[in-house]
Amino acid sequence: MRFAGPGILHLRGVAVIGLPFLALSAIVQPAVVTHTFVYDAEAAHQTVAVAGTFNNWSRSAHLLQTADGRTWRLTVPVPVGNHQYKFVLDGERWVIDPRNPRTADDGGGNVNSLLFVAPEGFEVPAQVGDGQITVSALAHRTELPFISWEDGRLTLVVHTRRDDVESVEAKLGNRSVPLRLVSQSPFYATFSAEVTWDRRAPIQYEFVVRDGEKTFALQAAPNTKFSIDPAKYKPLDPPDWVQDAIIYQIFPDRFENGATANDPADVRGWTEAPTYYSFHGGDLAGVRKRLGYMADLGVNTIYFNPIFEGPSNHRYETTDYFKVDPRLGTNAEFADLTREMERRGIRTVLDGVFNHTSVEFAPFKDIRQNGPASKFADWYFVRSYPVRVDTPGSYEAWFGFPSMPKVNLENKEAANYMLGVPQYWDERARVHGWRLDVANEVSMDFWRQFRQRVKSLGEERWILGEVWTDATPWLQGDQWDSAMNYRFRETALGFIATGRLTPSEAIDQLMSVHLGYGAPVSRNLFNLLSSHDTPRFFTMCEGDRQLAHLGAFLQFTWVGAPSVYYGEELGMDGGRDPDNRRGMAWPLATDDNPTLRHYRALTDLRRTLAPLRRGDVAETFADDAKRVVAYRRTFHDEEVIVVVNRSDELQTVSLPWLGQEEWIDVWNSRTLSADQPLSVPPLDGAVFVRPSREANALRDRLAARVPAP
Secondary structure: OOOOOOOOEOOOOOOOOOOOOOEEEOOOOOOEEEEEEEEEOOOOOOOEEEEEHHHOOOOOOOEOEEOOOOEEEEEEEEEOEEEEEEEEEOOOEEEOOOOOOOEEEOOOOOEEEEEEEOOOOOOOOOOOOOOOOOHHHOEOOOOOOOEEEEOOEEEEEEEEEOOOOOEEEEEEOOEEEEOEEEEEOOOEEEEEEEEEOOOOOOEEEEEEEEEOOEEEEEEOEOOEOEEEOOOOOOOOOOOHHHHHOOEEEEOHHHOOOOOHHHOOOOOOOOOOOOOOOOOOOOOHHHHHHOHHHHHHHOOOEEEEOOOEEOOOOOOOOOOEEEEEOOOOOOHHHHHHHHHHHHHOOOEEEEEEOOOEOOOOOHHHHHHHHHHHHOOOHHHEOEOOOOOOOOOOOOEOEHHHOOOOEEEOOOOHHHHHHHHHHHHHHHOOOOOOEEEEOOHHHOOHHHHHHHHHHHHHOOOOOEEEEOOOOOOHHHOOOOOOOEEEEHHHHHHHHHHHHOOOOOHHHHHHHHHHHHHHHOHHHHOOOEEEOOOOOOOOHHHHOOOOHHHHHHHHHHHHHOOOEEEEEOOHHHOOOOOOOOHHHOOOOHHHOOOOOHHHHHHHHHHHHHHHOHHHHHOEEEEEEEEOOOOEEEEEEEEOOEEEEEEEEOOOOOEEEOOHHHOOOOEEEOOOOEEEOOOOOEEEOOOEEEEEEOOOHHHHHHHHHHOOOOOOO
16 A cells, blocks of 8 residues: 655755765665564474565465474565565465464455565654655666656656655756655655656766755766666657557457357356356357447457467467467457457457466477477476376476466477467467466566567567566566556555545555656556456445446546456456356446446547547646545646546535636536636546537537536
8 A cells, every 4th residue: 555645746956055965876676675474383284385476476485494393484585565475385275374463455355464564774764854864765777667768758766765855856967857756655755857868869867865954966876877878778669559549358258159159068058157167158259249339339459368279268278379269269260350350440469378388288298198208398397207287296387276387488499489479370360469478477588589579570569468566677678568557456446446545545556656667658558447367346346336437437537548347338246256257248238328328438538538548647636535636637738637536425626727717527518617616526527628629529428428517
């Protein structure tokens, strides 16, 4: 959870003449502190491990030790911040820490223990103006999340300790540029500024940090300025089309059954409750049948969960990467479908599962049959022979599931095989991007090769990685273009669904992600409320339609590409997997469904207003007492002001951004004159734009969504 003040504060530059300087080297964040995990066992165990967000939930990376068989201990370095974790008993049973009363819901229906790791030097309370600066908290380096570049503008970011310094200033030769406080967390404050840079020559700079009577120089090394060489610096430049994308996620077996001839023999009824192993008959013909529906909804990109042949309904266990699962259709049907989608203005994004395969994948079958003599023996992480699926531990598998043996992508032949998959489909169908499953568990070297291969097919091919935490290490320009923004979902859950976050906490969480990636990356993030891996947002709102609508409003007006999980636009509910993968509720797809009308209005809103797709966040606002947040987004000479009211009462707020002009609230079909108070309906929002013919037309189209106040 992040805590913050009232949004962006503008700070003045400071004079530094005559004040003492101390050159400080940049400190790579997050800082790391040692922590001792202790587990008191109630019974005997062979192994006890700790798994959490700090080690990608590995059940084997951190094994505890015991002297008496009861008390298990391990001291390890842990990054500063909040971490969720559990103990793993004997490699299988996951339990929370009985010593730790602090827990957190992970947003997927699981409860984990919560660890708070404080940085060194934070024992003494911070106070602005006391002349004391916590040196261990100062950080900047010449890569994301501390720099980003776009259209001649270089964004510089500095981290300090929260409530610790009065100001931060960038010094570039004779230029001085004040940084502004843009967000805060329980530990850190984030300061940011933009400077002009045409990338024709190297740029050098340092920072002046002031508190009280002391001023410090933050530098790359003592007496050495930060320096960026344009010949070496390659900013991440995602495909241009993604920031305009409205994505629709389809779980193929549950979207629509368009051809019963390819149904498996054990197909279950469409409305029957799904199980982990049930098939319900969804297929590519069903997707084609509903293309008109999706076009009317306003989506322009479809992300398919895996479609390649595999034994399971989710197909994350791949048997043949070059063949569409016959229960979905044929390769030719898929190719024709992608061309038809493209004719309708809808792009295709496929799910690539390169970390693991099914046990029926030909190379793994060969290992099972031929043992160490198999030419594919090094394609996997075999621990012992013979390799049998029913023999736990004879090979490494994803999350320990024996049906998903992990591929050794350090093996050149295995890597080349997987690298050939995008090219194969690019030559046969219209594929515009790849979503990479459990992408944080694959070596970065493989993703670097993957990027080179995919981008050789066209720079507009999109590479989207799955990671549930900070994706910065993979977004340095050499691997992915984007990441699934589960951190946005976390904020939406906390602020909208449960109400546990204050408006200032929510806006600071949103801004921390936005600034952490930089505007060009942020605009192509995959912003989601629900997915095949989470309970549906409607269920997390406990069936409250207004809250669910407000979450979608936040999603469609914030920075990033919104993704609608199939049926979300109809108000479908669903708990943890497999309940979140029910058959699409097509009887709800009627014009009188208020949720469907709401989503159609949101897609119209976003597609019409360029600042909602391509705009920067110029300023933010939060009122904790009234439970209101607002943000101003600008694109060239256009701007949009968005207000979100999380309270169940009509709220009136004052925003200086509106000035003395007339504005149109297109969302609520009203005009706001200069002398009128700004009121926002309960559990709803407002979208203000300057009067224009286009704004008037949008207001009229959206008027059917809600009566004018």
